[in-house]
Amino acid sequence: xxxxxxxxxxxxxxxxxxxxxxxxxxxxxxxxxxxxxxxxxxxxxxxxxxxxxxxxxxxxxxxxxxxxxxxxxxxxxxxxxxxxxxxxxxxxxxxxxxxxxxxxxxxxxxxxxxxxxxxxxxxxxxxxxxxxxxxxxxxxxxxxxxxxxxxxxxxxxxxxxxxxxxxxxxxxxxxxxxxxxxxxxxxxxxxxxxxxxxxxxxxxxxxxxxxxxxxxxxxxxxxxxxxxxxxxxxx
Amino acid sequence: xxxxxxxxxxxxxxxxxxxxxxxxxxxxxxxxxxxxxxxxxxxxxxxxxxxxxxxxxxxxxxxxxxxxxxxxxxxxxxxxxxxxxxxxxxxxxxxxxxxxxxxxxxxxxxxxxxxxxxxxxxxxxxxxxxxxxxxxxxxxxxxxxxxxxxxxxxxxxxxxxxxxxxxxxxxxxxxxxxxxxxxxxxxxxxxxxxxxxxxxxxxxxxxxxxxxxxxxxxxxxxxxxxxxxxxxxxxxxxxxxxxxxxxxxxxxxxxxxxxxxxxxxxxxxxxxxxxxxxxxxxxxxxxxxxxxxxxxxxxxxxxxxxxxxxxxxxxxxxxxxxxxxxxxxxxxxxxxxxxxxxxxxxxxxxxxxxxxxxxxxxxxxxx
Ligand SMILES: Nc1ncnc2c1ncn2[C@@H]1O[C@H](COP(=O)(O)OP(=O)(O)OP(=O)(O)O)[C@@H](O)[C@H]1O
Ligand SMILES: [Mg+2]
Numbered sequence: 077x078x079x080x081x082x083x084x085x086x087x088x089x090x091x092x093x094x095x096x097x098x099x100x101x102x103x104x105x106x107x108x109x110x111x112x113x114x115x116x117x118x119x120x121x122x123x124x125x126x127x128x129x130x131x132x133x134x135x136x137x138x139x140x141x142x143x144x145x146x147x148x149x150x151x152x153x154x155x156x157x158x159x160x161x162x163x164x165x166x167x168x169x170x171x172x173x174x175x176x177x178x179x180x181x182x183x184x185x186x187x188x189x190x191x192x193x194x195x196x197x198x199x200x201x202x203x204x205x206x207x208x209x210x211x212x213x214x215x216x217x218x219x220x221x222x223x224x225x226x227x228x229x230x231x232x233x234x235x236x237x238x239x240x241x242x243x244x245x246x247x248x249x250x251x252x253x254x255x256x257x258x259x260x261x262x263x264x265x266x267x268x269x270x271x272x273x274x275x276x277x278x279x280x281x282x283x284x285x286x287x288x289x290x291x292x293x294x295x296x297x298x299x300x301x302x303x304x305x306x307x308x309x310x311x
Numbered sequence: 312x313x314x315x316x317x318x319x320x321x322x323x324x325x326x327x328x329x330x331x332x333x334x335x336x337x338x339x340x341x342x343x344x345x346x347x348x349x350x351x352x353x354x355x356x357x358x359x360x361x362x363x364x365x366x367x368x369x370x371x372x373x374x375x376x377x378x379x380x381x382x383x384x385x386x387x388x389x390x391x392x393x394x395x396x397x398x399x400x401x402x403x404x405x406x407x408x409x410x411x412x413x414x415x416x417x418x419x420x421x422x423x424x425x426x427x428x429x430x431x432x433x434x435x436x437x438x439x440x441x442x443x444x445x446x447x448x449x450x451x452x453x454x455x456x457x458x459x460x461x462x463x464x465x466x467x468x469x470x471x472x473x474x475x476x477x478x479x480x481x482x483x484x485x486x487x488x489x490x491x492x493x494x495x496x497x498x499x500x501x502x503x504x505x506x507x508x509x510x511x512x513x514x515x516x517x518x519x520x521x522x523x524x525x526x527x528x529x530x531x532x533x534x535x536x537x538x539x540x541x542x543x544x545x546x547x548x549x550x551x552x553x554x555x556x557x558x559x560x561x562x563x564x565x566x567x568x569x570x571x572x573x574x575x576x577x578x579x580x581x582x583x584x585x586x587x588x589x590x591x592x593x594x595x596x597x598x599x600x601x602x603x604x605x606x607x608x609x610x611x612x613x614x615x616x617x618x619x620x621x622x623x624x625x626x627x628x629x630x631x632x633x634x635x636x637x638x639x640x641x642x643x644x645x646x647x648x649x650x651x652x653x654x655x656x657x658x659x660x661x662x663x664x665x666x667x668x669x670x671x672x673x674x675x676x677x678x
């Protein structure tokens with residue numbers, strides 16, 4: 077199997093005034109293609125920091141991150157942005173859809189950015205888009221704006237937007253954190269479906285043990301470290 | 312159209328309108344002022360081109376558009392008549408004052424009507440020539456614009472009423488004329504005038520007459536100009552007009568730039584999280600700059616169109632209300648367009664670059 081992600085001894089120190097806060101103290105993590113990994117741990121243990129580092133939104137203070145064969149640590153800011161464009165799909169707790177665009181518009185914008193154009197062409201991905209929207213049961217919501225959608229529907233649109241460009245990996249930070257249990261279950265099922273249908277590699281941060289239980293592998297973090305490294309709970 | 316740019320503008324119609332109005336204001340300023348200056352200067356040219364006199368005799372500095380000096384002795388007229396080739400010499404006082412209704416200059420001339428009319432082939436279409444100290448004649452345009460005529464009255468020199476006793480044509484110089492004596496009386500300048508119009512005899516080269524006058528000892532120390540030279544120079548006779556217009560253009564650019572800058576700045580503050588999401592999606596700095604610049608461009612373009620529209624309507628209305636003439640030229644319209652759009656695009660550059668440089672994690676955490 078192909079290794080999608082390699083993180084070696086990743087460290088992150090935030091500087092607050094003159095005080096250094098060590099958010100990550102040497103995290104190592106390997107991920108194979110098609111894995112669905114849950115990261116759990118108490119608030120403030122560094123889960124989001126890790127996810128932002130893996131997605132190139134932050135630069136590590138130490139260690140190495142290689143994503144799908146590309147070294148993120150050595151890359152410039154522009155290069156990391158480019159890797160993000162080609163290889164990563166983000167899903168956030170606060171759906172972060174573009175409020176002025178319809179569901180379809182949100183997907184098209186992502187496609188356009190993925191295509192690398194500053195506008196104009198793009199959006200010729202209609203087959204893939206239709207497939208994703210249908211799997212996520214969003215066909216009849218295509219022309220709705222985010223405010224006209226329920227939280228669960230918004231998060232499904234966000235997932236569709238993340239997956240429509242076939243990223244190497246989806247990074248989700250508490251995607252069910254803003255949803256009630258019913259919608260959480262629907263969204264989690266969709267994540268699982270994407271993982272199954274497209275062999276989509278996913279990392280998902282969650283506080284919910286039931287959500288974690290749906291993943292193939294779980295890592296526990298504490299104080300900026302992985303405390304149950306790679307053993308995981310097989311479900 | 313499913314575009315971030317168009318939808319963002321539609322999302323905040325009031326702010327878009329205010330920014331459009333800001334750009335329009337800058338464009339209007341340029342269009343109205345340059346239109347007015349052109350209109351005034353073309354109007355003056357038309358009026359001076361009706362002068363039949365070939366030569367204008369003044370004291371140095373006496374023939375400026377905005378001066379109202381009466382520093383030339385009327386006795387020179389007699390001296391000029393002695394010069395060979397001179398047919399007529401008519402002294403004139405020109406008085407320029409701030410327009411009675413707000414802005415623009417108004418002029419009054421004091422002339423010996425019969426001599427002036429004979430020299431320049433003017434005729435009275437109504438009434439008679441001015442003679443008493445409180446009598447004036449006006450030209451047809453003035454009568455039409457002011458909706459007045461013989462029997463009406465006009466307030467001059469800060470409120471003093473004058474009776475209109477005649478209407479003349481064609482237009483020439485000041486639209487209001489009184490007798491030379493009345494003007495000398497009003498200005499307390501007996502025996503003085505602003506300049507003397509000189510008409511040469513038929514078939515004689517005016518330039519030769521100019522030379523003869525120049526060599527005359529009795530008229531030394533004065534300025535002798537050909538009427539046609541003064542006409543072509545009229546735009547240059549308004550001091551610092553060019554500088555004023557350039558300053559205005561600069562100010563307009565600053566206004567447009569600042570308004571659009573402020574609008575785009577509030578936009579990116581409001582949409583910080585969206586910009587964070589654009590970054591998470593892998594949008595480059597260039598892409599983010601282009602999104603914001605395109606929005607600014609659309610706003611500037613709309614402002615430009617609004618500015619042109621308002622300029623034309625305002626020009627028409629001001630002309631109807633105050634009789635001021637606006638003439639718009641392509642060159643200034645292009646300058647106004649460059650300023651509206653250029654100012655907007657330049658003003659948006661700072662917010663755009665700022666947005667492109669936002670830290671994605673902080674932007675995504677923004678409330
Ligand atoms: N920008 C920052 N500046 C300084 N300290 C930060 C910053 N971001 C995070 N931290 C600190 O780093 C540590 C890890 O934060 P992080 O957000 O990764 O935690 P988390 O595990 O995602 O928590 P939660 O479950 O509450 O989301 C915390 O102690 C936090 O206070
Ligand atoms: Mg977190």
